[in-house]
Amino acid sequence: MALGTVWTLGAELAVSIFCAFIHYDITNAFERWPGIIWPPVTALILFLTIGGTVFWLGMIWECSGARKLSVRSKVLWLILVVLTPNLGALIYYFCVFSRQPVHQISE
Numbered sequence: 001m002a003l004g005t006v007w008t009l010g011a012e013l014a015v016s017i018f019c020a021f022i023h024y025d026i027t028n029a030f031e032r033w034p035g036i037i038w039p040p041v042t043a044l045i046l047f048l049t050i051g052g053t054v055f056w057l058g059m060i061w062e063c064s065g066a067r068k069l070s071v072r073s074k075v076l077w078l079i080l081v082v083l084t085p086n087l088g089a090l091i092y093y094f095c096v097f098s099r100q101p102v103h104q105i106s107e
Contacts, residue, residue, distance in 0.1 A: 007086070008049055052086055059089040062097055069096070 019025075063069075063077045077096065081088040
């Protein structure tokens with residue numbers, strides 16, 4: 001959960017930088033925007049934070065257990081995924097995980 005907090009703080013920093021870039025005073029947003037908008041925004045941020053953490057951990061788990069990757073490839077992919085959580089997990093998902101054939105359960 002600490003990682004989710006770091007992602008949320010990063011998102012807040014990005015919004016602050018964007019608002020400063022376009023000269024928007026974010027401190028007045030609470031006065032101008034209706035109070036009904038804040039609970040859905042908070043729920044969306046929470047959903048994306050928890051979902052991103054689960055996705056990131058899933059890609060780490062999948063990469064560490066991948067049988068078709070060499071040890072060197074696994075180490076390089078794990079370094080990428082661990083050091084760049086969202087971006088690395090997305091890159092691994094589209095470059096490696098989505099291209100694997102679907103495993104069928106034989107009965």
